[in-house]
Amino acid sequence: MNILVTGGAGFIGSALCRHLVADPRNRVVNIDKLTYAGNLASLRQIENFPNYRFIQADICNDALVAEILRAENIDHVIHLAAETHVDRSIDGPDAFVETNIVGTFRLLQASLAYWRELPANAVADFRFHHVSTDEVFGDLPFDTSLFTEDTPYAPSSPYSASKAASDHLVRAWHQTFGLPIVVTNCSNNYGPFHFPEKLIPLVILNALEEKPLPVYGNGGNVRDWLHVEDHARALALVATKGKVGENYNIGGRAERTNLSVVETICDLLDRKRPRRNGASYRSLIKFVSDRPGHDRRYAMDAAKIERELGWSPQESFDEGLARTIDWYLENAWWWKPIRDGSYAGERLGRLVAA
Numbered sequence: 001m002n003i004l005v006t007g008g009a010g011f012i013g014s015a016l017c018r019h020l021v022a023d024p025r026n027r028v029v030n031i032d033k034l035t036y037a038g039n040l041a042s043l044r045q046i047e048n049f050p051n052y053r054f055i056q057a058d059i060c061n062d063a064l065v066a067e068i069l070r071a072e073n074i075d076h077v078i079h080l081a082a083e084t085h086v087d088r089s090i091d092g093p094d095a096f097v098e099t100n101i102v103g104t105f106r107l108l109q110a111s112l113a114y115w116r117e118l119p120a121n122a123v124a125d126f127r128f129h130h131v132s133t134d135e136v137f138g139d140l141p142f143d144t145s146l147f148t149e150d151t152p153y154a155p156s157s158p159y160s161a162s163k164a165a166s167d168h169l170v171r172a173w174h175q176t177f178g179l180p181i182v183v184t185n186c187s188n189n190y191g192p193f194h195f196p197e198k199l200i201p202l203v204i205l206n207a208l209e210e211k212p213l214p215v216y217g218n219g220g221n222v223r224d225w226l227h228v229e230d231h232a233r234a235l236a237l238v239a240t241k242g243k244v245g246e247n248y249n250i251g252g253r254a255e256r257t258n259l260s261v262v263e264t265i266c267d268l269l270d271r272k273r274p275r276r277n278g279a280s281y282r283s284l285i286k287f288v289s290d291r292p293g294h295d296r297r298y299a300m301d302a303a304k305i306e307r308e309l310g311w312s313p314q315e316s317f318d319e320g321l322a323r324t325i326d327w328y329l330e331n332a333w334w335w336k337p338i339r340d341g342s343y344a345g346e347r348l349g350r351l352v353a354a
């Protein structure tokens with residue numbers, strides 16, 4: 001496959017690029033604007049691979065994207081570029097509308113124009129794969145219900161609303177113009193190279209620096225966790241075997257309250273890197289005012305991708321979390337430069353610095 005990955009310098013995009021280039025039959029072109037969340041250091045191990053190329057580009061620049069699609073002879077677009085942090089979407093939604101909605105629209109337009117120019121034998125192989133989130137489905141009660149591919153959309157935050165809008169645009173470009181698309185909606189990812197504003201890396205690194213561990217509300221909100229490498233495998237599988245026009249839910253069947261995730265990290269760190277004063281890291285937990293519009297629970301039913309494409313998560317949450325902590329302990333070269341400067345004025349940043 002000749003694959004254009006958008007947002008490949010981000011957390012999931014970089015895991016996907018690393019996964020895809022391991023197969024020499026794939027050629028990967030990564031386009032990324034390199035916002036605060038994009039980090040080429042996450043791609044250091046593959047940057048010299050002959051089947052990998054990085055181009056700094058904004059998905060809103062449809063002329064440039066169209067040029068890249070043609071020059072690189074792309075047959076698969078896997079679209080991950082987005083603004084992704086819910087707290088930032090509350091503090092400043094503009095960039096979310098611009099990249100997640102307008103950017104996806106421009107990428108669709110460039111892809112449609114390119115797809116229409118393809119020779120007849122290449123038209124059927126082209127895919128536009130849109131990577132989205134479980135958050136578009138909104139709030140689940142604390143019961144046994146799960147999000148399926150048929151769950152109606154009910155986003156609660158500016159982030160999830162912008163992702164929902166982009167999902168609808170992608171679907172419309174298929175229904176109206178025939179663009180061969182596939183959409184995946186995935187639960188919360190965790191793993192290495194995760195930007196330290198998100199819960200798991202924030203808690204690991206705050207703990208190591210003896211800083212407060214912020215937990216929203218009473219910590220009872222539930223998320224379904226999936227290791228990023230399991231997500232990357234699912235995306236590669238859907239790109240090759242997914243049916244045109246279909247949606248696939250991806251999840252880890254690993255529901256945890258936020259508080260239990262934070263406490264588990266504390267307990268693992270107590271064993272791996274005991275504090276000098278002998279206390280548990282749990283004493284750093286600090287409950288903070290709840291996020292406005294905070295959905296209580298997300299949980300994915302991934303039965304369709306398991307049944308139809310044979311995917312299932314390989315990493316259990318407990319083992320994956322322990323491995324992730326080890327990665328952060330061993331890879332300060334990656335996170336130290338980020339922690340040193342870029343949090344001024346952010347809501348959680350104020351807590352990091354507290």
Ligand code: NAD
Nearest residue numbers: 007009010011012033034035037038058059081082188189
């Ligand atoms: P991330 O914030 O780590 O990375 C996003 C990347 O997009 C960054 O490299 C950034 O520079 C790039 N980008 C932003 N605006 C751009 C633009 N206009 N043009 C080009 N590049 C731009 O995000 P992530 O956590 O890796 O998420 C990737 C995708 O997966 C997103 O679409 C997100 O909605 C979706 N997703 C994330 C999760 C999760 O738990 N992180 C779960 C499900 C779905």
